[in-house]
Amino acid sequence: MRRVIVDCAVYRDGHREDCPADFSGALGQARAAGDAFLWIGLHEPTEEEFARVAGEFRLHPLAVEDALKAHQRPKLEVYDDSLFLVLKPVRYTERDSTVTTGELMVFVGDSFVVTVRHGEANPLRTVRDQLEHAPEVLRQGPTAVMYAVSDAVVDHYLEVAEALHTDLETLEAEVFSPERGPGGRTARRIYAFKRQVLEFRRATGPLAEPMARLAGAGVPFVHAGSQPFFRDVGDHLTRTNEQVDGLDRLMSDVLAAHLAQTxxxxxxxxxxxxxxxxxxxxxxxxxxxxxxxxxxxxxxxxxxxxxxxxxxxxxxxxxxxxxxxxxxxx
Structure with a gap:
């Protein structure tokens, strides 16, 4: 079990404490203290490995199934004992100009956070380090972790969007260059780029609705003071989606120009x-x-x-x- 646990800690009054082997005991103590919560990070657990965690935290079976199978679209599900947020972090490989997506599931409940990661894209290590240097944020409880993870994922979206825009400018220059290569090779590059933009859109587009819900009132387990932070994440996500829409429109224009030139x-x-x-x-x-x-x-x-x-x-x-x-x- 320990091999799939990337990190485990109890945060009391915004400060980290060692994580005991007995999850249920640590969770009970955190709930009794009132100013503490338990955060467990898992990486690609099997059904047997995740069963113990799911049982200890009383996670909903449907959410557990989604977390194990992955291949989910970004969404927010509200259950009796927890919130279940699905994010799709992205990784941009500059060498071959490809966008790959992972999956990150966040369970938030009464005094606990469970994160389950699939794929190579991993913002969690940086997020945990940053939060541990910001106890005033951690004092908001598990919601702070959900906000920080969402913020890190969306901020990286903006970086990827900028990188894709740079690649698009290079592709435009190639299309309109009088000394460009064979048309078939250029067309393949355009369609390959459109696939990357589509993959990126699948990660960013569906996330707008969950962020809007978290920024509003009435969602259980969400600290009232964190709503402005989720609104800020939503604003960044809106900028990202606008850039993705712009990339898609520009790609259509570039493709039309290429076909016209051909x-x-x-x-x-x-x-x-x-x-x-x-x-x-x-x-x-x-x-x-x-x-x-x-x-x-x-x-x-x-x-x-x-x-x-x-x-x-x-x-x-x-x-x-x-x-x-x-x-x-x-």
Whole structure:
């Protein structure tokens, strides 16, 4: 069991104390003290490993099932004995410009917090360190942890949005560059970028409703003094969602511009091909006529017949070339 417990501590009057092995005893003491709570952090527990924690804290079976299976959308569920918040922290890999999402479940109840993490994206270590240096925040109880975790996740959203915007500017420059590479490679990059934006949107978009509920009144286990903090998180999330919407619109514009440029380039290529085909067709036609080998054909017996035919071919081709050049087809 200890291998899945990333950290465990009792916080009394905003200060950390060692976590005893007996969770139920520590929880009872925290509730009796009135100014303490227990925070347990787990990483990808199995059903058997999580069963003890779920039993000690009387977590709802549906929430336990969601925490174990993961692959949940951001949401807030209210149960009799706890709140259940699902967050999707994101990680941006600059090397290949990809966004990967993890999952972070937060259970908050009477004098306890249980966090369950899936994936590599992990803001919890930083959050715990920051909170332990801010006892005035920890004194608000388990709600402070839920706020701090949400704030860390959403603030990182803003950083990822900025990184994606930088990548989009690079992609725009490539699309509109006169010396860009093959169109197929650019199109693949655009669609790959759209997939990253979509993955990011799945993490940020659904979280707006839970943050609005936490910022309002009437949600159990939420300290009244923490509502302004959740409103601040909601404001940051709104900025993030606006940036994601802007990225999506810009990507659609970039894709439309790329397709338009591809169409224009194809038309240019077709005009060039048609022009060269016309210039080749004229001498081919003349040579074909005089290659039919009929006995009685004009100029066959003339000494000047061959140079006149060749000159006629060259003159017509030169005239067509100059005509197509003036029209911009070549």
């Amino acid at each position: 169409g224009v380039r194809q038309n240019d290529d077709m005009r060039k091909i048609s022009a060269w085909a016309a210039m080749v067709a004229v001498p081919t036609m003349i040579a074909g006529v005089y290659g039919m080998n009929f006995a009685h054909m004009p100029e066959l017996g003339q000494v000047w017949g061959y140079p006149v035919a060749v000159g006629l071919m060259a003159g017509i081709v030169l005239g067509l070339y100059r005509f197509f050049k003036r029209r911009g087809w070549l």
